[in-house]
Amino acid sequence: MKRAAKAKPTAKKAVKRGEGPIGIICGGGAIPMAVAKAVQEQGRPLTLFPLYGFADKALERFPHRWVHLGAIGRLLRVMREAGCKDFVMIGSLTRPSPWQVRLDFTTVLALPRFLQYFRGGDNRLLSGVTEYFEERGFRLVGAHEVAPQILMPEGIVGKHRPRKSDEEDIRLGFELLGAMGPFDVGQGAIIFGLHTLAVEAAEGTASMIARVGEMRKNGRVKLPARAGVLVKAPKPGQDRRVDLPAIGPDTVAQAKAAGLAGIAVEAGSTVVADTAALVRAADKAGLFVIGVAGARKKSRG
């Protein structure tokens, strides 16, 4: 399988990457572990900053300092202590409960600034947070830059191939995502027969996939067996250093449960924590998984 190692860094300023240890602020899911392993394989020192209540305990096998979501003062301090000038933020932060959030003084002082970013969608919030760290001497880098192995390669992975009609649906899906991009919405859609069955907004990919399964069950849509393609791509304005779409064996399981035929994602900008596990799951489920290069550029958006 080819590796999509040629993905270009998308940072706007051409900052010189430091050679010191990489800091990895870790949310939930399997991807922080994959990134940490990939960085370690390359021989670069690293310190993890797992977030209480989100990150996996297993990350403790790496040098680490636990931090609370919201405790920016402590985070800045431990990152300085560990000498991590470059840092990565990776993993999910779904549904934080109040007990998971600990605002420290630094955070409280920064709050008015962060709150002003809240209106205007994800993109503005994330770029605001990024800017805040950069002003304090840290450089946010993309997980895909320090660990390109975690990116979806171009082409079909696994043994199943999309049919011609699936390919048409994939094309339409990427066009639709492209058109929605300027509105800071739509990392995903599900298409069948050039017909859009579902569009992802705040509910997330898993919930959107489940919805198609429900619509089949309750007769809202009538589809043949193994029909429909999940199409995923980053939003055009999205800061790829902080928020890349991800797929894994669980995505395959969800797609199979909803009766879909396969999954198409943008190559080089979709995170795959464990490609071998993804391929095994797809082959077993009878689904195709394809990475499409430059999917966004082909769009009208």
Added chain:
Amino acid sequence: MKRAAKAKPTAKKAVKRGEGPIGIICGGGAIPMAVAKAVQEQGRPLTLFPLYGFADKALERFPHRWVHLGAIGRLLRVMREAGCKDFVMIGSLTRPSPWQVRLDFTTVLALPRFLQYFRGGDNRLLSGVTEYFEERGFRLVGAHEVAPQILMPEGIVGKHRPRKSDEEDIRLGFELLGAMGPFDVGQGAIIFGLHTLAVEAAEGTASMIARVGEMRKNGRVKLPARAGVLVKAPKPGQDRRVDLPAIGPDTVAQAKAAGLAGIAVEAGSTVVADTAALVRAADKAGLFVIGVAGARKKSRG
């Protein structure tokens, strides 16, 4: 309240409308009754063709001939017998069960033609069916042309007004719908704080609204009380003679249950079966309802 009676017919050919009786093919819901009443008030003769299993029994108070969905041969015959050159198709056809569909010979002969329309989304299917009837000497007219009273007027109906932030959300929502229009998807979206919470595809408006309610309950999104605007507009390529978005007291009830602040629809191209009932429901629920003129034209789509 102003009436949006100046809505222009959108038929592509400038056919001369006949003066004979109007035929109304009636699906489910309250709108066929509203259209029939409105046509009768204008003194024009009419015959209804209610569809078994979908249409309301109460429609029998008008001259009528029941037909089965799928029995095109019989439909053409009874429409000719009733002298209905002009006809309207209105009402919902959600989830037809096999027992509701009766294919007669005429339908079976036309099937290959209809099937070819199925790929390519609603718009192509509907325009294909329309063409079929027009070739046989019938003229499909929009319910809004024979009964302009049923259209949403411009401006605020009811006593509640959108806040300034709601107005920004409404603008973004219409822009998003405009951008999605070329993809034959997206009659609706729900926006809060310039953030798109949900986009409607095959699941329908009610299901999309319920989804936002669920995301609030399970903590997937955190919104203040009474937040979020339901925005609805016809798809740009949509044939307005066969498929206009509709709102009513049930839409208000759904929006209230999901904690939304209000509803914005395109004026002059959204059907309101009973405006008085809509206003009563909105006033009681504390929601605003606004008709926005030329909402689509303001879009980037």
